[in-house]
Amino acid sequence: MSAASGTPTTPTQLFNGNQSCSTDETTPTYLWARAGLTVMGIPGSPESTDNGPVTVRYQVWPITDPTRITTVSRDHAALGFEATAVFPADAFTDGQTYAWQAQMVAGGTASDWSAECYVTIDNTAPSKPPTISSSNYPDNDDWNQGGEAVQVTLDANGVDDVAGFEFSWTGDFPVIGASIGAYGVPHFEDPYENSKYFKRADTLGGSATLNLIPPRGAGVLTLWVRSLDRAYAASARTSYTFLVKSTAPKVTPAKPAPAFGERTTFTLEPDPAVQATSQVVSYSVRTTGGQSDKTITVKASANGTAKVTLPLDGAYGNSLDVKSTSKNGWVSDSGWWGTSFDTTATVSSDVYTEYESSGGVGVPGTFTFAPKVKGVASYTYSFNGDPEVTVKAGAHHEARINWSPSQNGYYYLEVYATTWDGIQLVPCDYIFFVN
Structure with missing residues (x-):
């Protein structure tokens, strides 16, 4: 309402079906109205000092017959907020164009009607797929x-x-x-x-x-x-x-069979047909199996190739999943490279031979732990699931322990090595029998 006169103001910000009102009869808004037609408009201002609430009245008619008016109201509408009302579905005929407008009613006094909004009812979906x-x-x-x-x-x-x-x-x-x-205003x-x-x-x-x-x-x-x-x-x-068909890049290590612990340079080459179509500009490289797996982006040179250097520090092995991205946005399927490592320790004994019966209760034996990979700093072992014990590796990355059985029968010794970088390698079991 007008703060100066108390006269109701014409509703503003008119919407139908959450779309902006079209005030041009030649360009109506097309709407589905099988469940009715939702309309809304804002009465007055939220800063008004007048006491609400108010009523917003809506009326609609076919443009071919302005006398056939359907009216609905939103009572108890809040000033400054969208007031929603629904024209019933039976007020409309599929394919016809309608005009609607809104006014505010307060204290028995009505505002002027708003400008006319035009909609065409389209309740028929396309009959055939494209x-x-x-x-x-x-x-x-x-x-x-x-x-x-x-x-x-x-x-x-x-x-x-x-x-x-x-x-x-x-x-x-x-x-x-x-x-x-804000204030219930839709943004289509x-x-x-x-x-x-x-x-x-x-x-x-x-x-x-x-x-x-x-x-x-x-x-x-x-x-x-x-x-x-x-x-x-x-x-x-x-x-x-x-x-x-596959557009995967080629992934080639500098050495055919790189060893565990090596930093290895890989050459990434695009599928030739992909490169000929649109220059490969980068590669997405995802590493798995390592100590700090990640996905990195590597920039390609003008001929589409790239190089990337990565540590091979997976206790079981490492793999690379590589996709190329072309200048036109094409992302290839994955080129893959992978290798496996045997990082288990070698276990031997001067008395207790693996998978055999030997020694006896109280008979001491020496067990030797030796590495299959470089950089081993220590070994951790346990007999029959007892608490683990860690021993340092010697000058040749080996370790020896002395042990005596307290009873006869089946024993298993589990051993794993740890590198200077703190990488725990793959455990192995050494099984033997005590006489």
Whole structure:
């Protein structure tokens, strides 16, 4: 209400279906209204000193018959906040255009009516799914060379009110809607501004051309698509499946069989066809099996190759998973390199031979621990699950212990080595029998 006169003010910020009101009869907002049509407007100002609440009255009519008016009200509306009301579904006929407006009522006095908002009711979704074709990735049984963006043409398939298309590599489609801001004001998000999932048709009932980078660089790939009319109602979905052969880079270590503990340089080379299509600019390198696994990005040279130096410090082994990224955004499938290490200690005894019966109760024996890899600093051992004991390695990275059994029968000795870098290596079991 006006603070000066107490006269109700005409509602502002008018919305229908959470979209802004169109005051141009030639460009109405197309809306789905099978469950009714939600409208809203803001009465007055939240700073008003008048006592609320107030009523916001809405009326709607077909533009072909202005006398056929339907009226709804939102009672107890708060000043300065969107006041929502719903016109019933039976007030509308599919395909017709309607005008609606709003006014504020307070203390028995009504404001002027707002400007007219225009909507066209579209309760019929597109009757057929779109057609899909690709000029460079045909949907046959042949394996296509990857590296180039997928050129896709979507067509309305003869449905004349298709305004655009929604597409997805997973078959899941995002929800079209609005976020609600301060004072209940909706902020409709135009789906066609999201080029990851939506594309407007070149004309109503027309087609659209896309250049898409698929979510992975090889394999059986499927694009799911559905048509959208002007009210954003969707057709049934359809799909387009095509095959892409591997585009993985080559991963080569400086030495064919690098040893545990070595820092090794790897050469990364692009798939030749990928490089010829669009220059490889970087690689994503993911390490597994090591002490500090991570994913790093390595910049490629002009010819698409790159080098990366990594420690091979996995007690069981190390592997690399490498993907290339091209200038056009293409991400390849994974090139893989891996190796395994035997980092267990070698255990021997002068008395108690492995897998044999020997010695006796109280008979001392010497056990020798020797490394299979470089850099061993100590050994940790336990007989039959007793508390662990750690001994330092000697000058030749070996260690010796003296031990006497307290009873006869089955024994197992578990031993593992630890490097100077603190890496615990793989344990081994040494099994023997005491006479």
